[in-house]
Amino acid sequence: MTDTQERILTAFKQLLIENGYTKTTTRKIANLAEVNELTIFNNFKDKEGLLNAAVNDYLNDVNELTNNIQLSGNVETDLTMLSQQCQSFFNDHKAIILAGFRDAFDIPSLNAAIQKIPLYFKQFLMDYFKKMQTNGVIDHNLNVEAQSMNFIWLNFGYFLTGQRFNTPGLSFDLTYFLQNNIKSFINGLFE
Template sequence: MTDNQEKILNAFKQLLIENGYTKTTTRKIASLAGVNELTIFKNFKDKEGLLNAAVNDYLHDVDEITSSITLSGNVETDLIMLSRRYQNFINDHQAIVLAGFREAFEIPSLNIAVQKIPLYFKHFLMAYFKKMQTAGVIKQHLDVEAQAMSFIWLNFGYFLTRQRFSNPEISFDLTYFLQNNIKSFVNGLTK
């Protein structure tokens, strides 16, 4: 990616967080990135092209994260580590996530793009849970797809709560969340 492309993409992500997709214009992106608006069109075609580039960037990051993971075979240790990585990832890439909540139903392409991130994690988790079932570590009768989705919802719910509410009575810090909620989740999985 060129310097201009990176500047444009970073400006787009920042404006997504601040304004949402609809209110983020190519003119605002160009101004924030310090480039001519035509440079955006030349490099990304349009705002949807920027959105696709941002999602692809995020998916590349997910691929990098999961390819560097060394799983221990200890379900609690592995899921705490995966939760921590998921929280870091989703915080780093909140632009797409938050834009998805604001406008996904009005912009079908955004809705499809936002779904790619949890789907990737779902498939990774399903493969892990199947492997742990085969090894006899987690219960054989569990539906791995349902468990993968429950794990994603648990983590995504934590992210949303932290984004939306600053009240400490509603939102725990990450370490407390990992130590308590993941442990309870694992107790439901293991024999």
Template sequence: MTKKTSKYDKILNTFIQLLIEGGYQSATISKIAERAEVNPSTIFRNFTDKKGLLSAVVDRHLKDLSTIFDGVSMTGNIEDDLVILSKTYQEFQVDHQEIVLIGFQAALEMPEINKAVEEIPVLFKKILGDYFSDMKKQHKIRETIDVEAATMNLLWLNFGYFLSVIRFDHPNISTSATDFYDKQIRFFAKSLV
């Protein structure tokens, strides 16, 4: 890895951390430079400005998104497969939470962020819809199951859990990842067979 690549990644990762900690407005060039231990001119040279940094974050996010389900193997067991798909989705969301957080904060001013945030559930919906259709053809889920409704319900269940993880600490609305997969996802899966 070259020094330029190393500095580039260090700046980008620092920017992402500041986005998570305080949002877009508080992630100033001076804070990024200080924390990344670089001169502000290095940031401007690599990214032009804060919008350039944000664009690089979106590009990285979309690149990672294109491979989110690569290597995920389905077993044919509805419960296990939905846990695998949900874990993959949750891990990606947590690893890329800055996009979702900024999407909520600045969607109107930065439509490119809104587009990037939408890509996650759109892809997950396609994967789930294809999976449920295939399981229906194989008679592994009930014939009466509405694939679109099942897809949207699992999508909303996962997105709701992700939001509760990154936003809330209250014990009455929090649950561990293990409980989420074992109690919520498996419960949902059982309703399909």
């Protein structure tokens, strides 16, 4: 990707966060990226082309994230690290994630892309929990599908709360979240 294409895509993502897809215009993108509007059309065809480029970045990073995960076999260490990586991923891709919540019902391709990460993580976590059950590390009666979804909901909930609310009592820093909420979740795996 060229520097100009990167600038355009970065401007698009910033405007997605601020305005949502519908209110993000190619004129606004051009102004923020400091390019001519025609440059956007020459590089991405239209606003949907920009969306497709942003979604492709998101999907490539989903695959890269899970391919690079190094698990230790220590449940607390592994789930704390997975939670940190989830939060980092969500923050790096908040433009697409937030646009997905705002506009996914109107844009089927965006809806399909946004669904891929929780589905991928669900399968990844189910495989991990089954392995930990087989190794006798966690409760063998644990419903791995339910616990996988609980872990995803916990992490998505933390991210969305941080994006929506900046009020003491409703949001707190990542360290607190990891030390308290993730640790409480992990304790439930051993009962």
